[in-house]
């Protein structure tokens with residue numbers, strides 16, 4: 001009996017492993033946490049090329065979410081060239097608002113105007129008639145039911161689909177500490193962040209693989225959230241290797257969202273910005289189970305660096 005259970009578990013693991021898929025999405029284009037000089041065109045151009053290269057080579061379908069008002073010092077031509085590099089790498093680009101407001105602290109009318117301003121700007125910059133995907137900054141989708149439902153209606157009326165995230169993580173915190181460490185020449189800290197980054201991301205991936213089985217009953221096509229930053233521009237090859245080693249095939253966001261899991265009821269309304277797997281589990285009344293934290297030393301560095 002035990003042997004049979006072990007065998008079926010093994011077969012199940014192999015089967016689910018062979019079918020793993022993930023859509024990679026990258027937020028805060030043209031660049032997140034730009035820091036000093038991060039929006040300077042030559043620097044931004046080389047970061048963008050370096051970031052996109054491993055995805056292009058491995059033919060990973062990407063979806064990038066643009067903060068249309070980011071890097072206001074760039075000329076229209078420069079912005080077009082940066083976003084054009086994403087399009088040339090096969091990325092579909094989505095709307096991530098004009099100025100990255102959080103819905104928990106912004107009146108919904110103002111938030112909607114911010115989305116529309118980005119919509120107009122992006123259509124102009126990208127030369128497209130329609131943008132399909134929207135992603136809420138900080139994954140804040142409405143602190144109460146009324147706001148949540150209004151945003152959903154607004155997006156639908158404007159032809160947008162909210163882009164969920166399942167592999168939610170703190171890559172932004174690693175990236176912030178890494179960037180600061182590099183800027184001040186602290187190579188020891190920079191190394192420490194690099195070494196911890198992929199193992200941390202793998203802990204997130206492993207957690208949500210299991211959690212999907214608990215909440216949805218099976219592994220699902222996952223949606224990974226990354227940010228356009230220096231750390232990811234250097235670590236993307238290692239990240240992709242980790243995902244490949246775990247049996248992932250890379251699919252477009254559209255393909256991932258075609259899975260039935262993304263039609264599960266999501267009645268979560270609140271201030272949290274977290275994985276859709278948590279939202280589904282809460283809707284089902286399951287007890288909460290959080291993903292692994294980032295290392296304590298990293299959070300301490302981050303807090304030290306951002307203390308006023």
Ligand SMILES: [Zn+2]
Pocket residue numbers: 027028096100136137138
């Ligand atoms: Zn963002």
